Amino acid sequence: MPTSSRKFKHHSVQDRESVVNYLNALSDGIKKGRISIRNGGKDIELEPAELLTIEIKAEHTGDGSKLSVVLSWRDFDDNLTDTLVIQPQE
Numbered sequence: 447m448p449t450s451s452r453k454f455k456h457h458s459v460q461d462r463e464s465v466v467n468y469l470n471a472l473s474d475g476i477k478k479g480r481i482s483i484r485n486g487g488k489d490i491e492l493e494p495a496e497l498l499t500i501e502i503k504a505e506h507t508g509d510g511s512k513l514s515v516v517l518s519w520r521d522f523d524d525n526l527t528d529t530l531v532i533q534p535q536e
Contacts, residue, residue, distance in 0.1 A: 454485075454489070456485050480493055494519055499517070499518045500516070501514075501515070
C-alpha cells in the first residue's frame with residue numbers, strides 16, 4: 447500500500463436497493479482484499495487487512511435515523527514480520 451495520505455468522500459441520496467448493491471460490492475471487496483472506489487475523476491484503492499476493526503453507531507431521533515459503519519485496519523509491511531516458530535524441547 448502507498449504510504450501517502452489520500453481521502454475520498456461521497457454523499458448522495460440513493461434508493462434502498464442501490465445502497466444494498468453498494469454494501470454488497472464493499473463486502474465482496476473486503477473478502478477479496480481489494481476495494482476500488484471511483485466517482486468522476488476521484489478514485490481510491492484500498493487493501494483491507496485480515497484483521498479489521500468495526501465500529502457501528504445507530505441513532506434514532508424524532509425526525510430521522512442514522513447508521514454509521516466504520517471499518518479500519520493497519521497496513522503492515524509483510525517484509526518486516528518474522529514467522530514465529532515454537533517447538534517443544536526433546
